[in-house]
Amino acid sequence: MIANYHTHHTLCGHASGVSKRYVEAAIDLGLDTLGFADHVPCEFPDGYISSYRMYPKETKIYVDDILNLKEEYKGKIEILLGYEAEYFPELFEKMLKNIRQYPCDYLILGQHYTNNEYDGFYSGFRTCDRKTLSRYTDQIIEALQTELFSCIVHPDLLNFYGDDEFYKNEAFRLCEAAKKHQIPIELNLLGLTTHRAYPKDIFWEVASKVGNETIIGLDAHSPHAFNTEAVDLGIEYLNKFGITPIEKLKVSCAQFTTASQTSRKLNAFAVMDKENTRTRDAATAAILRNGMTLDLRRGWDSSSTMGR
Numbered sequence: 001m002i003a004n005y006h007t008h009h010t011l012c013g014h015a016s017g018v019s020k021r022y023v024e025a026a027i028d029l030g031l032d033t034l035g036f037a038d039h040v041p042c043e044f045p046d047g048y049i050s051s052y053r054m055y056p057k058e059t060k061i062y063v064d065d066i067l068n069l070k071e072e073y074k075g076k077i078e079i080l081l082g083y084e085a086e087y088f089p090e091l092f093e094k095m096l097k098n099i100r101q102y103p104c105d106y107l108i109l110g111q112h113y114t115n116n117e118y119d120g121f122y123s124g125f126r127t128c129d130r131k132t133l134s135r136y137t138d139q140i141i142e143a144l145q146t147e148l149f150s151c152i153v154h155p156d157l158l159n160f161y162g163d164d165e166f167y168k169n170e171a172f173r174l175c176e177a178a179k180k181h182q183i184p185i186e187l188n189l190l191g192l193t194t195h196r197a198y199p200k201d202i203f204w205e206v207a208s209k210v211g212n213e214t215i216i217g218l219d220a221h222s223p224h225a226f227n228t229e230a231v232d233l234g235i236e237y238l239n240k241f242g243i244t245p246i247e248k249l250k251v252s253c254a255q256f257t258t259a260s261q262t263s264r265k266l267n268a269f270a271v272m273d274k275e276n277t278r279t280r281d282a283a284t285a286a287i288l289r290n291g292m293t294l295d296l297r298r299g300w301d302s303s304s305t306m307g308r
């Protein structure tokens with residue numbers, strides 16, 4: 001393992017250890033890239049307060065801390081600044097607006113709730129309700145369509161104990177969509193090492209059949225998460241399903257797009273009208289105006305703003 005993109009920060013309220021200790025633990029483990037992706041801050045309606053994320057007003061503290069680490073450890077390890085975000089349909093634009101005020105290297109998708117958290121179902125609770133599982137899957141697929149995420153973390157978080165065949169079909173939908181959008185999925189070592197309901201064998205059987213790119217994520221909530229035994233367990237787990245993990249993610253910055261609707265539209269142009277040069281040229285021109293580069297394979301990518 002040479003990179004971990006799933007690292008939390010004490011600002012979320014349930015992670016321990018100052019961020020510097022995480023960096024040192026990552027260097028000790030031999031990583032060359034460490035991505036911080038703490039739970040994204042989000043302003044909820046009606047005074048609802050999330051119990052597991054920093055407040056929106058704390059965003060700058062988080063950003064400054066990670067940017068300082070980037071500088072301090074330059075040449076020793078590459079530090080990336082990201083967020084683990086849900087796709088909450090009602091709140092997504094507002095959430096983006098807040099984080100776009102600052103530099104950002106990437107987003108990973110962790111769908112902890114269906115719907116919008118304040119009116120949703122916590123994905124980790126046991127359920128045999130088919131509608132909840134389908135909603136979870138649909139929401140992840142919608143999130144992929146924004147082309148803003150670099151990875152789906154703990155894709156098997158939804159704790160479904162109902163019919164196996166139904167679960168397999170939903171897992172298949174999710175894995176197929178991830179493959180289509182070329183977004184890797186994560187084997188989550190926090191779940192594996194603390195014996196949670198995920199990783200789910202039945203999910204990984206499907207992922208293996210579909211042939212999804214898979215990356216190992218520590219989901220570090222403490223510097224102790226950086227240990228060789230955990231990584232070995234993860235590799236062993238994936239090997240059972242004939243999966244060899246990839247080492248790096250292709251990170252893309254979500255920050256400087258004028259609106260995600262624009263990127264969705266442009267992406268639709270690029271994908272649907274690949275043969276239509278006129279439309280493609282128009283889409284390319286519009287993308288360049290927005291300071292982004294077009295990668296027809298991945299949709300859009302603003303790698304020119306990386307590392308800011």
Ligand SMILES: [Zn+2]
Nearest residue numbers: 008012039221
């Ligand atoms: Zn967490």
Ligand SMILES: [Zn+2]
Nearest residue numbers: 084110153154
């Ligand atoms: Zn998570």
